[in-house]
Amino acid sequence: MISKELIAASTKPMVLSVLARGESYGYAIIQQVRELSGGKLEWSEGMLYPVLHRLERDKLITSRWQTSESGRKRKYYRLTAGGTRAMRRERQQWLAVHDSLVAVWGAAHV
Amino acid sequence: MFDLDAAITDWRMQLANRSMATEQIDELDTHLRDAVDSLTEQGFASPEEAFWLARRRLGEPQELVPEYHKVDGALVAKRRMLWMMLGFLAGGAVATALGGLAATGVSLAAAGGWSGSVSGLISVLVLGAGWLVIFMWGTRMLEPGRWPAWNARSGWAIAAGLLLITLMGQALSFANSLWLPRMMTAETYGHSLMWTTLGAQVIRVNLLLAVVIAVGVLSGALRGSSRPTSTAS
Structure with a gap:
């Protein structure tokens, strides 16, 4: 079970990275994160939307409404150029943390 | 089901x-x-x-x-501020329009041969009735679902509406102030003006305050529990 703090901290890079794979909408993003993490990353669903709202306000993502074949109106998000840059920065930082931890653990022969 | x-x-x-x-x-x-x-x-x-x-x-x-x-905490605060300013502007527009109507009331009464005081009082009645109607309509429109959904044109529509109302009121006031002194004696005009000025103040302050308090107390809005709580069946 991943702690609340870690989930909160990883939401932004997670959303940016999912959207880097292509345009998507809230419900599908949640499903995708659940599948990719093998169920280890369990988001409280309502948390995602304020995050999307903030990322859009910060111009890292843009949105458009589109009606699906079932007639349901969905808000699709995609990365902006700034969002792509932010995603790369996040990746560097997370990988740096990850590599450091692995190096420490490796040294300790865990 | x-x-x-x-x-x-x-x-x-x-x-x-x-x-x-x-x-x-x-x-x-x-x-x-x-x-x-x-x-x-x-x-x-x-x-x-x-x-x-x-x-x-x-x-x-x-x-x-x-x-x-x-x-977006700052945005919410800004939006509330804008709504307050919009209310203030709408109040000004309505006051201008009703002022124009009240002046027309004086003109019509004066044209009918009434004295200055009676004409002035008639204009005060027009003003009072106007504010009451606006207020009743306003409180009814506050109920959820009464307003059409907000869209990109709503802001422009409101601005245009307020401007139109204000201009109409000003045109009426202007026409009446051109016409009234020409058809009344100075004394009659002075009498009617005295009533109109005093009456406008009484209505805009005393009457509206009384109505707001009465409606507020009756509906419970001033007791602090105004938020409608509904549960899905």
Whole structure:
């Protein structure tokens, strides 16, 4: 079970990275994160939307409404150029943390 | 029999009452329906159970809305400020329009041969009735669902409406102030003006204050528990 703090901290890079794979909408993003993490990353669903709202306000993502074949109106998000840059920065930082931890653990022969 | 659309409408209302923007509510609405579909398709739940489960997973309105407000707290404050200023401007526009109508009341009474004092009082009555009608209409329009949904043109429509009302009021006032001194003696004009000025003050301050307090106390809005709380059936 991943702690609340870690989930909160990883939401932004997670959303940016999912959207880097292509345009998507809230419900599908949640499903995708659940599948990719093998169920280890369990988001409280309502948390995602304020995050999307903030990322859009910060111009890292843009949105458009589109009606699906079932007639349901969905808000699709995609990365902006700034969002792509932010995603790369996040990746560097997370990988740096990850590599450091692995190096420490490796040294300790865990 | 469970009515999903009614339950969702009620839930939307709770979000709207906590001043969430319509576009955000629409997005959550779609999420909720997607989640309900997915739960019922798997055969896990009846539509009613699916609705409650999906709603819980998404978060109750009282938890959900503060999360948005955290993101744009400054924006919410700015929006409230704009609404207050809009109310102030609308009050000015209505006052101008009713002032024009009241002046027309004086002109008509004077044309009918009434004395200055009577003409002045008639204009005061016109003004009072006008404010009362506006106020009644305003309180009725405050009920949820009375206004059409806000769209990109709404701001322009409101601005144009206020400008039109103000210009009409000013044109009426101007026409009357050109016409009245020419057809009344100075004394009659002075009498009517005295009543109109005093009456306008009494109505704009005393009468409106009395109505606001009366309606506020009657509806419970001034007792601090005005937020309608509704539950889905």
